[in-house]
Amino acid sequence: MQTLIKTATLxxxxxxxxxxxxxxxxxxxxxxxxxxAAHFDGIDAEIVDLTAGVxxxxxxxxxxxFCYIHEAGFQQSAMxxxxxxxxxxxxxxxxxxxxxxxxxxxxxxxxxxxxxxxxSVIETHALPSPRMVCAGRMMTMVGGRRTAWDFMKExxxxxxxxxxxxxxxxxxxxxxxxxxxxxxxxxxxxxYLTRALALPDDxxxxxxxxxxxVDEIAAVCDEAHNIGRTVAAHVAxxxxxxxxxxxxxDTIEHGTNLDNECIDLFLETGATLVPTLSVTHYQIANGDxxxxxxxxTAFSRRSWDKQIKMLRKAFxxxxxxxxxxxxxxxxxxxxxxxxxxxxxVGISPMDALVAATRNGARALGIAGEKVGTLETGKYADLVxxxxxxxxxxxxxxxxxxxxxxxxxxxxxxxSDGKGQRGHHD
Amino acid sequence: MTKNALRAAGFVDLTPDGVDYHSDEYLxxxxxxxxxxxxLANLPDDVEIIDQSxxxxxxxxxxxxxxxxxxxxxxxxxxxSYGESVWQAKQAAEQWLASGVTxxxxxxxxxxxxxxLSKSIAAGRMSGSRIHPALSPxxxxxxxxxxxxxxxxxxxxxxxxxxxxxxxxxxxADRIVIYADVPLExxxxxxxxxxxxxxxxxxxxxxxxxQARQAGCFVHAQAISTxxxxxCLAAGVRSIGCAFGLQxxxxxxxxxxxIALAPNxxxxxxxxxxxxxxxxxxxxxxxxxxxxxxxxxxxxxxAAGVDIICGTNAAFLAGDVYRECQELHRAGLSxxxxLRAATQNGARALKPHVEYxxFRSRTVADLVFVKHDPAQNLDSLSEISAVMIEGTLRTDTQxxxxxxxxxxx
Numbered sequence: 001m002q003t004l005i006k007t008a009t010l011x012x013x014x015x016x017x018x019x020x021x022x023x024x025x026x027x028x029x030x031x032x033x034x035x036x037a038a039h040f041d042g043i044d045a046e047i048v049d050l051t052a053g054v055x056x057x058x059x060x061x062x063x064x065x066f067c068y069i070h071e072a073g074f075q076q077s078a079m080x081x082x083x084x085x086x087x088x089x090x091x092x093x094x095x096x097x098x099x100x101x102x103x104x105x106x107x108x109x110x111x112x113x114x115x116x117x118x119x120s121v122i123e124t125h126a127l128p129s130p131r132m133v134c135a136g137r138m139m140t141m142v143g144g145r146r147t148a149w150d151f152m153k154e155x156x157x158x159x160x161x162x163x164x165x166x167x168x169x170x171x172x173x174x175x176x177x178x179x180x181x182x183x184x185x186x187x188x189x190x191x192y193l194t195r196a197l198a199l200p201d202d203x204x205x206x207x208x209x210x211x212x213x214v215d216e217i218a219a220v221c222d223e224a225h226n227i228g229r230t231v232a233a234h235v236a237x238x239x240x241x242x243x244x245x246x247x248x249x250d251t252i253e254h255g256t257n258l259d260n261e262c263i264d265l266f267l268e269t270g271a272t273l274v275p276t277l278s279v280t281h282y283q284i285a286n287g288d289x290x291x292x293x294x295x296x297t298a299f300s301r302r303s304w305d306k307q308i309k310m311l312r313k314a315f316x317x318x319x320x321x322x323x324x325x326x327x328x329x330x331x332x333x334x335x336x337x338x339x340x341x342x343x344x345v346g347i348s349p350m351d352a353l354v355a356a357t358r359n360g361a362r363a364l365g366i367a368g369e370k371v372g373t374l375e376t377g378k379y380a381d382l383v384x385x386x387x388x389x390x391x392x393x394x395x396x397x398x399x400x401x402x403x404x405x406x407x408x409x410x411x412x413x414x415s416d417g418k419g420q421r422g423h424h425d
Numbered sequence: 426m427t428k429n430a431l432r433a434a435g436f437v438d439l440t441p442d443g444v445d446y447h448s449d450e451y452l453x454x455x456x457x458x459x460x461x462x463x464x465l466a467n468l469p470d471d472v473e474i475i476d477q478s479x480x481x482x483x484x485x486x487x488x489x490x491x492x493x494x495x496x497x498x499x500x501x502x503x504x505x506s507y508g509e510s511v512w513q514a515k516q517a518a519e520q521w522l523a524s525g526v527t528x529x530x531x532x533x534x535x536x537x538x539x540x541x542l543s544k545s546i547a548a549g550r551m552s553g554s555r556i557h558p559a560l561s562p563x564x565x566x567x568x569x570x571x572x573x574x575x576x577x578x579x580x581x582x583x584x585x586x587x588x589x590x591x592x593x594x595x596x597x598a599d600r601i602v603i604y605a606d607v608p609l610e611x612x613x614x615x616x617x618x619x620x621x622x623x624x625x626x627x628x629x630x631x632x633x634x635x636q637a638r639q640a641g642c643f644v645h646a647q648a649i650s651t652x653x654x655x656x657c658l659a660a661g662v663r664s665i666g667c668a669f670g671l672q673x674x675x676x677x678x679x680x681x682x683x684i685a686l687a688p689n690x691x692x693x694x695x696x697x698x699x700x701x702x703x704x705x706x707x708x709x710x711x712x713x714x715x716x717x718x719x720x721x722x723x724x725x726x727x728a729a730g731v732d733i734i735c736g737t738n739a740a741f742l743a744g745d746v747y748r749e750c751q752e753l754h755r756a757g758l759s760x761x762x763x764l765r766a767a768t769q770n771g772a773r774a775l776k777p778h779v780e781y782x783x784f785r786s787r788t789v790a791d792l793v794f795v796k797h798d799p800a801q802n803l804d805s806l807s808e809i810s811a812v813m814i815e816g817t818l819r820t821d822t823q824x825x826x827x828x829x830x831x832x833x834x
Contacts, residue, residue: 084542088545117509125512152584
């Protein structure tokens with residue numbers, strides 16, 4: 001049985017203008033035709049009426065950590081992680097993100113490969129969740145395990161160890177390999193930030209850093225790209241961004257300290273930037289209430305303007321940007337990331353939607369081939385918004401239906417009670 | 426300090442002589458612990474009344490043989506990954522709570538699932554019965570491959586037994602669970618299979634008991650063959666489960682030493698009903714479903730003063746505490762004695778310091794509310810309307826939705 005999804009206004013995620021009165025013909029969850037409604041007159045199909053608003057592709061949050069536990073003391077308890085609690089958090093976050101219209105997500109670094117376990121359980125029991133692209137544990141350099149997430153990283157030394165890790169990790173079920181490319185070797189991060197804050201903006205970074213080498217990164221990329229998988233690089237300092245891009249990674253996560261050479265390298269390699277603005281912005285906005293030293297927030301406040309300025313420059317130069325929340329603080333929402341692209345960076349709502357849909361999909365390799373846009377051959381994953389996001393990007397919060405594979409899976413803002421989490425048609 | 430006074434249609438307070446319903450009295454609870462019964466006029470001024478007058482109240486039920494993460498679904502699906510085990514353990518903990526189980530003593534689990542689950546529930550991060558973790562169950566060396574329970578630890582010799590118990594306790598085990606004998610091979614004839622069970626020695630068991638006792642823990646032994654039961658009794662474990670090879674001669678020893686008996690009747694009943702559909706080998710179905718303590722021996726044990734305790738040991742979600750209670754009742758125990766097994770006796774077998782299972786002063790306010798008097802009609806346990814854990818009433822829809830799901834098929 002085919003399904004005909006009727007819309008009043010369709011934004012397909014490609015960046016083309018909105019299409020009034022178009023419909024999507026869906027079979028087995030895949031869009032098999034997309035055309036003005038009149039094209040489907042008389043067709044024998046089940047009708048799904050989504051004409052009460054604007055239809056956009058299901059969103060992609062390509063930087064999540066669903067199994068992260070949001071609570072004070074978690075980082076200190078990292079040596080005794082509660083795997084059950086982490087998995088349980090994954091179930092909750094998966095449902096929460098789906099209700100925010102995220103139909104596909106990429107989990108970029110999860111201890112013990114719990115995201116791969118999470119995905120398996122979610123698929124087996126048909127639990128509400130975005131489609132999940134999983135990175136499992138991260139890879140970093142020997143000596144690089146210095147942060148709270150130490151227990152989710154595997155250390156390598158040299159090209160052959162990196163290649164071995166990549167092969168083994170792909171075999172374990174990873175869709176993407178997450179590299180922790182640079183590590184700050186400071187025992188006291190607050191002290192480092194205090195020193196950095198005391199220096200002029202253009203002074204060299206006062207920190208001691210370790211990083212993967214270009215050759216180590218290239219070996220991982222070689223193995224991943226051989227089979228259509230991708231490589232994501234966590235990296236903030238300028239030198240690290242360049243190393244990662246020269247190694248051939250597909251996405252730069254955070255990329256906080258871009259310079260002009262970084263932008264050139266992005267354009268040369270075609271890599272995508274996932275700036276994760278919302279985690280920094282959330283920290284700036286709520287830092288006084290978060291469980292972290294004030295200097296963290298102060299540092300973020302100072303670096304914010306420069307980061308935004310260079311991000312805008314990168315966008316104008318043609319660097320592809322995709323949305324990722326880095327959802328490690330309770331209270332963060334996917335919407336924030338999309339809105340910040342418009343309100344802080346200053347790009348158009350349409351470009352922000354493309355970042356939240358098509359660009360994220362393109363950064364996922366074969367895992368993203370069928371998502372991100374509403375075109376023939378793609379999954380019928382879409383979101384019905386009550387109001388037009390092109391006139392006000394904040395309208396992406398007014399979701400009335402979330403659709404995966406042509407079926408409504410969530411009604412977040414319904415007044416009939418169907419918007420409650422746990423309800424599924 | 427939080428002060429509550431609980432009103433109920435009747436408090437099913439099991440006494441040696443019968444039941445005291447404490448008519449016209451309130452149960453005073455302070456900071457999650459029971460203070461005692463009193464008249465309304467005598468209650469403190471700052472007390473908040475919880476009105477459950479439509480329900481009878483019994484102490485929270487105690488499952489002394491909870492199997493987290495190894496729960497076979499009615500369609501036969503079994504967990505085949507860590508994630509799946511966690512998912513099923515999460516489901517089970519919620520359903521056990523909805524069934525009135527406020528304390529569930531783990532039979533052990535792989536990868537510390539029962540420990541992590543217990544911490545998550547205690548922290549309020551997850552919903553479910555209070556879990557008393559056992560971590561890895563201990564089995565005789567060489568037997569792990571014959572054992573279907575994931576996460577077992579092999580032990581050989583008294584020194585190794587001591588090390589194993591010390592490490593388990595250090596890692597957070599609240600009780601020690603052992604499989605006192607494990608089959609070397611299976612036969613269609615259960616008696617023949619029983620002949621080929623390799624047991625722990627008395628020396629090994631005694632070391633486990635001694636180490637556990639020093640740490641304030643009890644040792645629970647699953648023991649099938651008569652020889653294994655002999656060894657467990659000699660070593661002085663706190664409770665024995667399954668005990669298919671139990672003989673009349675064991676009963677006075679158990680009564681004298683205070684060793685409790687968990688017949689695990691729900692296990693056999695559910696496997697008898699569902700084992701084939703779940704893909705259990707015929708020999709296993711035959712062995713488990715046909716081997717059980719004879720009802721007259723169970724009654725004999727009860728009459729001899731052996732504490733009968735409620736332990737589901739149920740590898741099926743349907744094999745819940747209600748089914749265990751039903752089976753004990755069918756075996757001949759009165760409704761009151763079944764309730765005693767599921768509350769007071771279980772509490773005594775759980776920890777040296779009794780904290781649950783009674784309406785006594787300073788015990789934890791874990792309570793279950795049912796529509797009818799379960800001491801008169803045990804079936805009322807199938808209609809649980811609310812559960813209280815440490816003084817907090819749980820009547821939310823999550824619990825309600827799991828009540829029906831947890832009923833036996």
